[in-house]
Amino acid sequence: MIKIHKFELNNKKIVLDINSGSVHVVDELIWDIVDLYEKNELVDIIKQLEHKYEEDQIKEACDEVKILVENDLLFSEPANIGEINYNKENIVKALCLHVAHDCNLKCSYCFASQGDFNGERLHMPLNVGKKALEFLVENSGNRRNLEVDFFGGEPLMNFDVVKDLVSYGRELENKHNKNFRFTITTNGILLDEEKAKFINENMDNVVLSLDGRKETNDRMRETVSGKGSFDVIVPKFLDFVKLRGDKSYYLRGTFTSHNLDFSKDVMFLNELGFDSVSVEPVVASPENDYALLEEHLDTIVKEYEELSKEYIKAHKNGKGFDFFHFMIDLSQGPCFIKRVVGCGAGVEYLAVTPEGDLYPCHQFVGNEDFKMGNVSDGIQKTELRNEFRQANVFSKEECSSCWAKFYCSGGCHANAYNFNNDIKNPYKIGCEMEKKRIECAISITANLNQGE
DSSP, X not given: OOOEEEEEXXXXXXXXXXXXOOEEEEOHHHHHHHHHGGGSOHHHHHHHHTTTSOHHHHHHHHHHHHHHHHTTSSSOOOOOOOSOOOOTTOOOOEEEEEOEEOOSBOOTTOTTTTTTTTSXXXXXXXXXXXXXXXXXXXXXXXXXXXXXXXXSSOGGGGHHHHHHHHHHHHXXXXXXXXXXXXXXXXXXXXXXXXXXXHHHHHOSEEEEEOOSSHHHHHHHOBBTTSOXXXXXXXXXXXXXXXXXXXXXXXXXXXXXXXGSOHHHHHHHHHHHTOSEEEEEEOOOOTTSTTOOOGGGHHHHHHHHHHHXXXXXXXXXXXOOOEEGGGOOOTTOOSOHXXXXXXXXXXXXXXXXXXXXXXXXXXXXXXXXXXXOEETTTEEXXXXXXXXXXXXXXXXXXXXXXXXXXXXXXXXXHHHHHHHHSOTTSOOHHHHHHHHHHHHHHHHHHHHHHHOO
């Protein structure tokens, strides 16, 4: 089993200790020694490197490596974890409320079939939304902080219900000693001053959908009349972000095979005035002309590397911004379990349809095989919940030998199922992109923390 991962990026040689999560920025001598250290005695290492370095240098460097090994910071052994005891109390901490299975855009790549999730166009009634919040409170145990994302389709198409649910959530907070963190995801078509004011006052985070440059966005994100959405949305988003001040938001886009130069879209969005950006890869069946294929991976990898260079340059020039996929936690997160199980879909995170049906996450909505229950009666398919509970980096064969497993936590269950019909069989293209994003993120930290 591999214990370390080495890579060079952005003028840094980096050695990652997989099991401890320790990151080491090293010089060329340590870089060379690491390849030899575990299987060779000191005398053999000297013999193999004496053509390149002085003997005293090699000995000193080997002593440094030895100290790291003795402190479990290099070549560390995997923890003896035994059984993964993940959320046996069935605590639910977050809901994705589909307040509208309806949309006023017809995005070509929409996984939700332009908002209706391959069903009827429906808006969530207030009583269903209230029952969902009650379900969350009742199933949250002693957890105080709860998360609710107003989602669609387009949630602004049912905004009165959104407002009423926020108000009801505040009532439940006082009664049950809970704290709701509300989020909303919107395409912005219906955004106006009144809605912006309410959102900025009540939403802890906001996700604004825009793909990038005008030609990139309008190719995939058309209004129902067939026109591009860029010119309608951008002024609204710029005004909204200005009003939002220092509160959290992300400008969230999607890249496809039509804009493999997506780093230009990221930089464009930043230059336009957005300092929190997320441009993510489309996930689509290969028969779609916009799908990302294995043949695109080399280009995508180089593009992430190019973006990381631009990102470093921007930060060093005092024009830094956040790019979602480069914001990883190098401290290895709050706990081992979260690094192993990931997002918690199907266990502590659930999606709720307008009818009140429960699904593991928004990407499973519409697939009846994954309907777990409803907000009135709770989880009915406990065996399905257990299947998701047991999906982790140790139960996924492909993950067990991957250097990135404690950063990606096994990847997206929905992508795994949609491509391989098995939530424990990761989506390969997604894995390769994630590994490169992790390398970029680590190299960015190395450069910004150490200069150069």
